[in-house]
Amino acid sequence: MFLTHQVWSSQKPGGGYCPEPGFVLSSGGMPRTTATRCQNPGNEPYHGFEQGPIRPPSEADSLLIRVTRNCPWNRCTFCPVYKEHTFSRRPVDHVHEDIRRVAVYVAVLRAAGGIATYADAAAAAGLDDWPAFCAAANWLDAGMASVFLQDADSLVLRPAEFSGIVREIRTCFPGVERITSYARSRTVDRWSAEDLGALAGAGLNRLHIGLESGADRVLAQVQKGVTQAIHIRAGRKVVAAGMELSEYVMPGLGGRALSAEHARETAAAIRAIAPHSVRLRTLALPPGAPLVRAFRCGEFVPCRDVETMAEIRRFIAGLDGVVTRIVSDHILNLLPEIEGDLPGDRPRLLAVLDRFLALPPEEQVLFQLGRRAMIFHTLADLERPGSRDRAARLCRRLGATPHNVDEIIAALMAGFV
Ligand code: SF4
Secondary structure (H helix, E strand, C coil): CCECCCCCCCECCCCCECCCCCCCCCCCCCCCCCCCCCCCCCCCCCCCCCCCCECCHHHCCCEEEECEECCCCCCCCCCCCCCCCCCEECCHHHHHHHHHHHHHHHHHHHHCCCCCCHHHHHHHHCCCCHHHHHHHHHHHHHCCCEEEEECCCHHHCCHHHHHHHHHHHHHHCCCCCEEEEEECHHHHHHCCHHHHHHHHHHCCCEEEEEEECCCHHHHHHCCCCCCHHHHHHHHHHHHHCCCEEEEEECCCCCCCCCHHHHHHHHHHHHHHHCCCEEEECCCCCCCCCCHHHHHHCCCCCCCCHHHHHHHHHHHHHCCCCCCEEEECCCCCCCCCCCCEEECCCHHHHHHHHHHHHCCCHHHHHHHHHHHHCCCCCCHHHHHCHHHHHHHHHHHHHHCCCCCCHHHHHHHHHHCCC
């Protein structure tokens, strides 16, 4: 998960406040969070273009269209994102109106050569919706290639409604190359193959699913609400429907106790699904995640970085024969170079992990801190004298040793979620 970022999101002309990145964008004095909204919208009035808090890192340049608010499950113990917020479906006609407003502002901005003040754009569009204008301006600037449908589980919509939204986007923006969304395996599993095929036919190209683990004991421990069998069934359905499937895997999620089982069973699930990509996002313990309580009272013992690297090695070693792409697109991951196309790149990825695991403990500490402080990017950066000096100074300042480095890093990583 990744906080949204909008370039046009500072101060509304005329003194009105535009919400900071990471929160709902809406005009007309709407509440900043969704906690107070009704769960069944009924006659809910339209208050303007709306934006949810997160998107996958790969959707940084996408137009974000919010079809639901928050998460209908909201029980995963490692996830703090929507814990304070109540799930609701947005009225479908509101979503269509959001799309229409962005289309109007895009047309106005295009006619103005891409640059217009908000006052001029609002006058030309006959529309006063600052968040819609921001979304249109950012998206136009980014090339208008992709759209991401928010929030956590868009497939809770009725198939005809969701396909209708996707078709509307394709009609308004025929040049769009990719439309994607998040979904839960349990929700996908409820869709028929025909409905998923129709959704793909309407133009949804990719689903991002939080697999997290393929181990039933890990899934139960973190209250993911699915089993390995459901993950596999849902994943295969998406692939069979002709959509691209991106599965998120969370190294470290089983803690020390279930690390080996987590690696083994997650590899088994990925072998069975053969998704187009597997995105690694290492476990962090951010404030607000219920798992933090289990950590504090000693019920959950997290893996140290070195143990997580050994776990990832076991996982990738278990991906024998799978055709997929491993992606490491988050700062939470220690080794961003664990990225490549399987099966061809598998020996290289294993060699990178072996290289890290064979480093002397002091070198591992240097890399761990240097990477999290963004001094190093890859293991090869350990050879750069200037970067080494900076990382060594940081280690000395923080008093980092092989014994305390994971506690220091845990505090750093909590801020990256
Ligand atoms: S399903 Fe996703 S968004 Fe919902 S609680 Fe779990 S991890 Fe968080």
